[in-house]
Amino acid sequence: xxxxxxxxxxxxxxxxxxxxxxxxxxxxxxxxxxxxxxxxxxxxxxxxxxxxxxxxxxxxxxxxxxxxxxxxxxxxxxxxxxxxxxxxxxxxxxxxxxxxxxxxxxxxxxxxxxxxxxxxxxxxxxxxxxxxxxxxxxxxxxxxxxxxxxxxxxxxxxxxxxxxxxxxxxxxxxxxxxxxxxxxxxxxxxxxxxxxxxxxxxxxxxxxxxxxxxxxxxxxxxxxxxxxxxxxxxxxxxxxxxxxxxxxxxxxxxxxxxxxxxxxxxxxxxxxxxxxxxxxxxxxxxxxxxxxxxxxxxxxxx
Amino acid sequence: xxxxxxxxxxxxxxxxxxxxxxxxxxxxxxxxxxxxxxxxxxxxxxxxxxxxxxxxxxxxxxxxxxxxxxxxxxxxxxxxxxxxxxxxxxxxxxxxxxxxxxxxxxxxxxxxxxxxxxxxxxxxxxxxxxxxxxxxxxxxxxxxxxxxxxxxxxxxxxxxxxxxxxxxxxxxxxxxxxxxxxxxxxxxxxxxxxxxxxxxxxxxxxxxxxxxxxxxxxxxxxxxxxxxxxxxxxxxxxxxxxxxxxxxxxxxxxxxxxxxxxxxxxxxxxxxxxxxxx
Numbered sequence: 001x002x003x004x005x006x007x008x009x010x011x012x013x014x015x016x017x018x019x020x021x022x023x024x025x026x027x028x029x030x031x032x033x034x035x036x037x038x039x040x041x042x043x044x045x046x047x048x049x050x051x052x053x054x055x056x057x058x059x060x061x062x063x064x065x066x067x068x069x070x071x072x073x074x075x076x077x078x079x080x081x082x083x084x085x086x087x088x089x090x091x092x093x094x095x096x097x098x099x100x101x102x103x104x105x106x107x108x109x110x111x112x113x114x115x116x117x118x119x120x121x122x123x124x125x126x127x128x129x130x131x132x133x134x135x136x137x138x139x140x141x142x143x144x145x146x147x148x149x150x151x152x153x154x155x156x157x158x159x160x161x162x163x164x165x166x167x168x169x170x171x172x173x174x175x176x177x178x179x180x181x182x183x184x185x186x187x188x189x190x191x192x193x194x195x196x197x198x199x200x201x202x203x204x205x206x207x208x209x210x211x212x213x214x215x216x217x218x219x220x221x222x223x224x225x226x227x228x229x230x231x232x233x234x235x236x237x238x239x240x241x242x243x244x245x246x247x248x249x250x251x252x253x254x255x256x257x258x259x260x261x262x263x264x265x266x267x268x269x270x271x272x273x274x275x276x277x278x279x280x281x282x283x284x285x286x287x288x289x290x291x292x293x294x295x296x297x298x299x300x301x302x
Numbered sequence: 303x304x305x306x307x308x309x310x311x312x313x314x315x316x317x318x319x320x321x322x323x324x325x326x327x328x329x330x331x332x333x334x335x336x337x338x339x340x341x342x343x344x345x346x347x348x349x350x351x352x353x354x355x356x357x358x359x360x361x362x363x364x365x366x367x368x369x370x371x372x373x374x375x376x377x378x379x380x381x382x383x384x385x386x387x388x389x390x391x392x393x394x395x396x397x398x399x400x401x402x403x404x405x406x407x408x409x410x411x412x413x414x415x416x417x418x419x420x421x422x423x424x425x426x427x428x429x430x431x432x433x434x435x436x437x438x439x440x441x442x443x444x445x446x447x448x449x450x451x452x453x454x455x456x457x458x459x460x461x462x463x464x465x466x467x468x469x470x471x472x473x474x475x476x477x478x479x480x481x482x483x484x485x486x487x488x489x490x491x492x493x494x495x496x497x498x499x500x501x502x503x504x505x506x507x508x509x510x511x512x513x514x515x516x517x518x519x520x521x522x523x524x525x526x527x528x529x530x531x532x533x534x535x536x537x538x539x540x541x542x543x544x545x546x547x548x549x550x551x552x553x554x555x556x557x558x559x560x561x562x563x564x565x566x567x568x569x570x571x572x573x574x575x576x577x578x579x580x
Contacts, residue, residue: 054360062354109362156417163424163436179433180367186432215363279432280363 039079046076047104054110067118074114076104077298078137082144087153090202091161094141094210095174098187098282099167101138101212107182108280111215114299131295133274135213140287140296142207152201155189155239162187183215183280188273189239190285195266199239200286209290211283213274223263223272369427369435372403373410377425380412381440383526384534387576388445392531394464394476395576396567399524404491405499406431411490414447421445421534431490448535450527451549452482452507461545464527465554465561467572481527481535482507489520489536501538513538514548521552525563528576 053072060067083093106113114134162174170177178185191200191208202208263269274283274293283290290296325332343349369377376399383397405411411426425438450460456479462468463476471477484505492500492512500512501520512519522537529535538549545551554562566573 054362056358057360059357060354061357065354106362108365110360111363113360163434163439173436175434176367176436180365180428182365183363184365184367184428184433 042077042079043100043104046074047106049073049075050104050106050110050113054106054113069117069119070115071117074299076136076138078140078296080140080142082142084143084145087149090143090148091153091158092165094158094202094208094284095162095165095167097139097141097210098162098284099169099174099177101210102178102185102282104138105136105212105214105280107177108185108215109183111217111280113214131299133213133293133295134216135211135274135283135294136299137209137211137290137294137296139210140207140290141210142287143202143204145204148202148204152203154201155191155199158202159189159239178282186238186277186279186281188281188283190270190273190283190289192266192286192289197266207287209283209285209287209294209296211274211285211290211294213277213281213283213294215280216277222278223276224278365428365433367428367433367435369410369425369438373405373427374438376400376402377410377412377423377438381423381438384442384445386578387526387528387531387534388442389531389576389578392528392576394529395527395574396563397526397528397576398564398567399526401523402489402499402520405489406491407493407497408432409491411488414487416446416485419444421447442534444532446483446533447485447487448481448483448529448533449487449501449503449513449538449549450481450535451503451513451538452484452505452547453479454545454547456480456482457545457547457549461550461554464573465544465550465563465566467561469572481529481533483533484508487536501536503538514540519548522550522555523564525555531576 049072053070053074056071058069058071060069081093081097083090085093102108112134114131114136162178164173166172167174167177170181172181175187178187189199191202192198193200263272270285270289270293273281283294285293343353380399383399387395387397408431409427411431413424413426415422415424421442423438423440423442425435427433427435450457459477459480462471463480469475482505484503486504488502489499490502491498494512499520502512519538519540520536521539525537527535527537537555539552539555540546540548540550541552543551544554553559555564556562557564559565563573565571567575
């Protein structure tokens with residue numbers, strides 16, 4: 001009887017060891033596959049890995065310690081895109097990429113999904129420490145043409161497009177999809193004319209970033225609360241800087257007394273917006289700024 | 303070399319995976335043993351004290367992008383009334399969208415933004431009042447928002463003609479100016495000063511914040527005015543004077559005053575509702 005129990009225990013331990021070895025090897029295989037995946041494959045892999053990551057988070061709650069363990073790597077990579085076409089084509093392509101970025105990251109359902117575990121397990125595979133502000137550039141988009149019919153696309157026109165045009169995959173407007181299809185969300189148009197509080201339109205031969213910034217758990221003393229307190233409506237869609245040709249959208253600019261929030265200029269304002277999220281957010285920014293404030297590349301580990 | 307690397311990186315892990323699946327989920331596999339062992343342990347009294355509580359998976363967040371049916375109905379009524387007031391043949395006439403119920407703290411907000419050749423109405427609501435309710439968004443081609451407030455002289459001119467009916471002073475009509483065009487108007491529930499719906503105006507002569515800082519400043523009970531079928535004016539109100547830069551006194555929008563706007567329009571004394579009839 002005792003011998004039988006010993007045999008069971010030994011086989012159990014061997015089985016567990018095999019499982020752990022297999023887990024490590026399969027993680028490596030997935031990552032290797034990830035590095036070769038492009039376009040649709042990469043988007044699906046990113047989406048599925050984040051879904052699995054959220055579903056497999058282990059919360060350990062004990063008198064002595066609480067911790068959260070994330071056991072599935074983030075298999076996402078920034079995709080570089082060149083777009084061209086008519087005015088409407090350009091807006092549609094960018095809007096579709098924004099929607100896909102939102103989809104890949106669980107449509108706002110998950111908070112702090114890009115944060116690492118409380119305990120480092122396989123840091124080279126599971127960690128996301130290198131991500132600036134724990135946000136991620138899903139896409140970089142280059143407008144690969146010398147001229148846009150009708151001139152540059154002002155931010156207000158693009159925001160109107162998001163508010164009025166339907167996202168074909170969901171049969172609702174892009175803004176409806178971003179704000180509330182899953183969890184609560186926000187879209188912020190952050191591209192500005194350098195360090196001025198002037199919103200930059202979509203220009204030919206310019207690069208832009210589309211970034212996902214998952215909700216943070218703590219929003220104490222957040223920039224967004226402060227903004228609401230000084231009277232700026234914090235809504236599901238915002239424009240940074242004053243747009244030429246009228247605002248039409250809630251615009252955060254120098255005129256609203258940002259000094260009350262301790263924000264000195266555009267870069268300061270962007271740092272606050274990238275760094276503090278009371279809801280999951282999608283940011284559209286110039287390429288330089290997006291790469292400065294958000295992580296890029298392949299974050300599936302080395 | 304590539305065959306060897308394929309074996310190392312694909313075949314080997316997959317073989318391990320198959321082995322693990324068989325070990326765990328095969329007939330009489332370890333999965334069932336593991337479940338039995340865990341179930342037995344759960345019955346021991348000391349387990350809950352020694353072992354931590356373990357939860358698997360993150361709770362998914364859900365959004366609430368909606369406004370109450372009451373607010374939805376009122377917004378649709380505002381849209382309808384404004385549309386009846388726009389047009390070339392509308393001159394010094396009124397509209398009434400009815401009482402706007404409390405929009406609520408972090409509740410519903412109505413924004414009117416002028417865009418050069420039109421005005422766009424957007425509605426905020428949902429969780430924390432932070433979502434844009436896109437299905438209630440409306441565009442009013444040709445419209446420019448305006449208010450009867452901003453300067454003493456302007457409000458007095460309006461009051462003298464449309465309430466006091468001094469029709470001889472300026473040749474049978476109101477003295478100019480009697481309305482103030484603006485860039486944007488927001489209507490929201492605010493808790494500074496009194497808790498109430500308040501009107502916030504952006505444009506020449508207006509600072510950030512409500513039109514007046516005394517108390518409820520939007521007690522015009524849904525009345526709107528257009529001088530020309532293009533400008534649609536809202537009425538900020540005040541408590542202490544018949545008319546001043548903060549607007550017209552709120553009593554002139556009730557039936558308690560004989561010459562109030564509701565009485566004049568409903569009894570068709572001098573002024574009328576705007577209609578789409580020629």
